[in-house]
Amino acid sequence: MTDAPDLSGLPRDDERRPVFREPWEAQAFAMAVRLHEAGHFTWPEWAAALAAEIQRAQAAGDPDLGDTYYLHWLAALEHLVAARGLVSAEELCDRKAAWAAAARATPHGEPIELPPAGDA
Numbered sequence: 576m577t578d579a580p581d582l583s584g585l586p587r588d589d590e591r592r593p594v595f596r597e598p599w600e601a602q603a604f605a606m607a608v609r610l611h612e613a614g615h616f617t618w619p620e621w622a623a624a625l626a627a628e629i630q631r632a633q634a635a636g637d638p639d640l641g642d643t644y645y646l647h648w649l650a651a652l653e654h655l656v657a658a659r660g661l662v663s664a665e666e667l668c669d670r671k672a673a674w675a676a677a678a679r680a681t682p683h684g685e686p687i688e689l690p691p692a693g694d695a
Contacts, residue, residue, distance in 0.1 A: 600645040625651040
């Protein structure tokens with residue numbers, strides 16, 4: 576693959592494996608990689624979107640301590656899929672609201688079950 580992702584900036588453990596503090600971080604990572612593999616954007620386009628999101632956050636006061644990295648990753652992914660027309664802003668907003676409602680309704684320690692899009 577000529578457009579292989581450069582994963583050198585990912586948080587890593589002592590064995591140099593990617594580290595995710597929460598399951599959603601791994602899921603956001605996997606979504607970006609999968610959408611890239613499906614040809615929805617090149618890895619340089621992804622890197623530029625992530626860099627722009629990090630710059631926006633820093634300009635807004637993010638101290639860039641590493642604990643918000645995947646929040647930026649997710650925001651960049653949301654912006655990129657909306658810009659590519661893969662999801663509308665309304666669909667994205669609806670899905671985020673459904674996720675928040677499911678999270679509030681789920682007892683602590685239980686997996687959050689999100690209904691399929693359109694069923695919320």
